[in-house]
Amino acid sequence: MQKKLILITNDDGYNSNGINELIKIARSFGDVLVVAPDGARSAQSSALTVALPVTYTEISNREHFRIIACSGTPADCVKLVFSKQLPGIERDPDIVLSGINHGSNASINVIYSGTMGAAIEGALYHKSSIGFSLCNHDNDADFSKTLPFFSKIIEHVIANGLPKGVCLNVNAPVGEILGMKVCRQSLGSWRNEFMASPTPYNKDCYWMVGEFINDEPEATDTDEWALTNGFISIQPVQTDMTDYMAIKKLNFDNQNTIFNA
Amino acid sequence: MQKKLILITNDDGYNSNGINELIKIARSFGDVLVVAPDGARSAQSSALTVALPVTYTEISNREHFRIIACSGTPADCVKLVFSKQLPGIERDPDIVLSGINHGSNASINVIYSGTMGAAIEGALYHKSSIGFSLCNHDNDADFSKTLPFFSKIIEHVIANGLPKGVCLNVNAPVGEILGMKVCRQSLGSWRNEFMASPTPYNKDCYWMVGEFINDEPEATDTDEWALTNGFISIQPVQTDMTDYMAIKKLNFDNQNTIFNA
Numbered sequence: 001m002q003k004k005l006i007l008i009t010n011d012d013g014y015n016s017n018g019i020n021e022l023i024k025i026a027r028s029f030g031d032v033l034v035v036a037p038d039g040a041r042s043a044q045s046s047a048l049t050v051a052l053p054v055t056y057t058e059i060s061n062r063e064h065f066r067i068i069a070c071s072g073t074p075a076d077c078v079k080l081v082f083s084k085q086l087p088g089i090e091r092d093p094d095i096v097l098s099g100i101n102h103g104s105n106a107s108i109n110v111i112y113s114g115t116m117g118a119a120i121e122g123a124l125y126h127k128s129s130i131g132f133s134l135c136n137h138d139n140d141a142d143f144s145k146t147l148p149f150f151s152k153i154i155e156h157v158i159a160n161g162l163p164k165g166v167c168l169n170v171n172a173p174v175g176e177i178l179g180m181k182v183c184r185q186s187l188g189s190w191r192n193e194f195m196a197s198p199t200p201y202n203k204d205c206y207w208m209v210g211e212f213i214n215d216e217p218e219a220t221d222t223d224e225w226a227l228t229n230g231f232i233s234i235q236p237v238q239t240d241m242t243d244y245m246a247i248k249k250l251n252f253d254n255q256n257t258i259f260n261a
Numbered sequence: 262m263q264k265k266l267i268l269i270t271n272d273d274g275y276n277s278n279g280i281n282e283l284i285k286i287a288r289s290f291g292d293v294l295v296v297a298p299d300g301a302r303s304a305q306s307s308a309l310t311v312a313l314p315v316t317y318t319e320i321s322n323r324e325h326f327r328i329i330a331c332s333g334t335p336a337d338c339v340k341l342v343f344s345k346q347l348p349g350i351e352r353d354p355d356i357v358l359s360g361i362n363h364g365s366n367a368s369i370n371v372i373y374s375g376t377m378g379a380a381i382e383g384a385l386y387h388k389s390s391i392g393f394s395l396c397n398h399d400n401d402a403d404f405s406k407t408l409p410f411f412s413k414i415i416e417h418v419i420a421n422g423l424p425k426g427v428c429l430n431v432n433a434p435v436g437e438i439l440g441m442k443v444c445r446q447s448l449g450s451w452r453n454e455f456m457a458s459p460t461p462y463n464k465d466c467y468w469m470v471g472e473f474i475n476d477e478p479e480a481t482d483t484d485e486w487a488l489t490n491g492f493i494s495i496q497p498v499q500t501d502m503t504d505y506m507a508i509k510k511l512n513f514d515n516q517n518t519i520f521n522a
Contacts, residue, residue, distance in 0.1 A: 043311045111500065238504035
């Protein structure tokens, strides 16, 4: 049987510590193709590069293990691989792994996350896709405690697949890990999101900063609860953004039409 | 009673034709504050600017109508307004409108859309938010037929609100409009997504192009069906990306835990 081809990408850049840890555990499951941004692309969500072309640099090309750096976003990286335009890429990856991100992508941060933008992209190509994050922004964060758990998740997903159109948003707490929980996305919000800073032009500019707030600290079925209590959170993320409950609420004339023409 | 404050943004830039059409109809509902990108930000999804500060330029500041151009993404624009850091912005907008986008944001394009990134951001601040698009990429597209319908949607949403955490993705077909339909997101995919183009460096670069395919042309409850058949599509979009069905499927040991520690 042909070995699995595992695509790995991230939003911190191809040479970040987090992606190197993910590569280490992924190589035991198959051939690894890394196509990742050539530098930091944090908070790029599912953004695509449309005004400029995407370029690439071959970093290394060994048997069973190739690394390509890409000028684009995490989602661009996934698209570029599935388009099979790059020299020597002739088959679709079997699974898409993204991360390990330096920093949490739990709660509403899944919406902004470039790590998850890549995982969502993999799901749109009907491949099992997982985004991994550790709740620690440091460059030299200690990923070691997460690795046995992340390996188990990859093994499970390779063996069982995922529901169609669904990818996983996996976040790990800092410190000892008690286990893993399948969770929903917590309601959350950001406060004090910008730091004003002087410019030479008689007005301020604004740096994104902010504090994240878990808006439902009492709930025990959320990703934020899991992380606060020492568990890895596993959120199944859908690529169908339709709110089906809201469809029913908006259809008040039972004609699937709000207004007549 | 204080007049409604309507925030308008988009992803084509503050001086595009589409946003000017939206401003025209919005002004009949209240005071209009435009904070929109200073140029094209297509396919920016919910991307945020984190590596650089966001800057702004005051374009005009008349009574009941102010325009600010921003260096950031559509989502940045919304965040900047709700942070109330900009001079003279002291209250939260009551409603967030984004568009009118030059081009469709139906089906999976909702995931990549900067127009919808801004609408999702408004929903995260618990405000009624709507993204509007016309299925025509031309700069000089004719928006006139959409305006009476889009006005009705805005009027309806101001009067009735939207379910919590939900915004609307509204797309209009080109040509005569027969009515409006509340729809789900069609399954869809992009093919031939890149055009290879020579570089001076003995390798190609890749421009994003591609053809969109509706992957369920038989279904009659989708946004793509509505648009193909002359209807405006109204998709309720959720900010909770959790797939609750998948939570049940993944919980196979009924312990809300895939694996033990």
